Amino acid sequence: MATSAPAALRKTALNAMHRRMGAKMVDFGGWDMPVEYSGLIAEHMAVRTGVGVFDVSHMGDIQLRGPGSLDAVQHITMNDASKLQEGQAQYSAMLYPEGTFVDDAIVHKFSPNDYLIVINAGTREKDFNWVRSNVRPFECHANDYSDYYTQLAIQGPKAGETLAKLTKVDLSTIKGYWFKWGTVCGLANTLIARTGYTGEDGFEIYVPSDVPTSERVWNEVIEAGKEFGIVPCGLGARNTLRLEAAMSLYGHEISESINVFEAGLDRFLKIEKGPFIGSEALKKVQAAGGPARKLVGLEVVERGIARDGYPVFDLHGKKIGEVTSGSPAPFLKKNIALAYVPRELAVIDSEVAVEIRGNAVKARIVPTPFYRRPKKAA
Amino acid sequence: MAYPERYKYTREHEWVEVDGKAGTVGITDYAQNSLGDIVFVDAPKVGTKVEKGAVFGSVESVKAVSDLYSPVTGTVTEVNEELTSSPEKINSDAHGAWIIKVELSDPAELESLLSAADYEKFIAEETGK
Structure with missing residues (x-):
């Protein structure tokens, strides 16, 4: 064909539900997804102080199965999956030989022969093709299970109490970045993981992706959480929740042109585990004394909101970098941003200027995360 | 949401209420609803000249920034200072929470603005509803 019509937006099983509930929908990386329901600030605050539920079914799920699956996971991800126990998950990333990002991911160990890698929505096809071609030498099979699951993220200090009403699994026995299988909403063998992308306590559950089941579970979660608002x-x-927690977003803080040291994610990089895709290049970065630029947190100190892509200057007017994500922070009530600046300028408490719609507006480099959830007293 | 008939509207979603040479300018309910929670209003100082169709400031929600286009030409006589501390007033009452007042230099300009009925037709076409 000479011309191509715009590709139809993809939909999760809850699409009709979102529309019925009056959500404002947007095109998010080719997916027709809710951007807000009652209002972004109210939703953000509910997760910080009570509980909120997100449809994150657009995320991808790649399963690696077979006797060579651990070797394959070790080869294609930067964290050390040999340290995982059954029922445990870890934050990790898949890298190009240059040490830059294919995507970040959460690796779950189901069994010694069975791993699940949860990846971003916008990169699903790219990731799966990359995984499939890179695990070929190993005795394992890569399956794309993305469309089989409706994934709900129940997040906030009341997430546990909400989910507890829908399952007999003792959720207190699931620590952060661990998971269990159990009956949820009457659905046996549901994956319950204590993971999320909000900087808050919470769970992610994976249920069958048919519309009636997905809608039933969604409604039951909302009913269970009613008493917690x-x-x-x-x-x-x-x-905004992930930004307050300074968690990376693909295409912003991490991309195919940003390496692990630049992104400040080297605490999840285990070079000592042995060679894997990207490790040689990252050893060189390390040997050279570290990366040339670093991701820093900014707090805008004058009037103005720094946003994605805005240029960053030193106080003499020389351009030194760019904002990767910037927004008002609804809980912190500050205007915050993440930006790349030269390493020698990445000094906490020093001042820079963000060009905001033609004006140089002062911002201070601050420690990240901007928000850390309070430790429970008991 | 009813669009007041005594206001005139732009295709960029501002409204203006005119009394003689005095114009009061704000953004429409459609605009506030598209933007979401408004957290910042950048308005010009009193005495600034504004021009019909030209940018005179901006409103920002958590997720987006949107330019403000003046529906009229003239001089800013007053700025709604309440919006500095309570920009969310625009969300709760877009047609009441004015942003600037302008002394019009050419009231005849108003004729090219949309009536309430035309504006409603315009946004219906934009949203495809």
Whole structure:
């Protein structure tokens, strides 16, 4: 064909539900997703102080199965999956030979022969093709299970109490970045993981992706959370929540042109585990004394909101970098941003200027995360 | 949401209420709803000249920034200072929470603005509803 019509937006099983509930929908990386329901700020605050539920079914799920699956996972991800126990998950990333990002991911160990890698929505096809071609030498099989699951993220200090009403699994026995299988909403063998992307306590559950089941579970979660003020949340709040927690977003803080040291994710990089894709290049970065630029947190100190892509200057007017994500922070009530600046300028408490719609507005380099959830007293 | 008939509207979603040579300018309910939670209003100082169709400031929600286009030409006589501390007033009452007042230099300009009925037709076409 000479011309191609715009590709139809992809939909999760809850698409009709979101529309019925009056969500504002947007095109998010080719997916028709809710950006907000009752309002971004209210949704953000519900997750910080109570509980919120997100449809994150657009995320991808790649299963690696077979006797060579651990070797394959070790080869294609930067964290050390040999340290995982059954029922445990870890934050990790898949890298190009240059040490830059294919994507970040959460690796779950189901059994010695069975791993699940949860990846981003916008990169699903790219990731799966990359995984499939890179695990070929290993005795394992890569399966794309993305469309089989409706994934709900129940997040906030009341997430546990909400989910507890829908399962007999003792959720207190699931620590952060661990998971169990159990009956949820009457669905046996449901994956319950204590993971999320909000900087808050919470769970992610994976249920069958048929519409009736997905809608039933969604409704039951909302009903269970009612006494805690649960609200359905959109991608708008998901973004501001992860930004307050200074969690990376693919295409912003991490990409195929940003390496692990630059992104400050080297605490999840285990070079000592042995060679893997990207490790040689990263050893060289390390040997050279570290990366040339670093990701820093900014707090805008004058009037103005720094946003994605805005240029960053030193106080003499020389351009030194760019904002990767910037927004008002609804809980912190500050205007915050993440930006790349030369390493020698990445000094906490020093001042820079962000060009905001033609004006140089002062910002201070601050420690990240901007928000850290309070430790429980008991 | 009803669009007041005594206001005139732009295709960029501002409204203006005119009394003689005095114009009061704000953004429409459609605009506030598209933007979401408004957290910042950048308005010009009193005495600034504004021009019909030209940018005179901006409103920002958590997720987006949107330019403000002046529906009229004239001089800013007053700025709604309440919006500095409570920009969310625009969300709760877009047609009441004015942003600037302008002394019009050419009231005849108003004729090219949209009536309430035309504006409603315009946004219906934009949203495809």
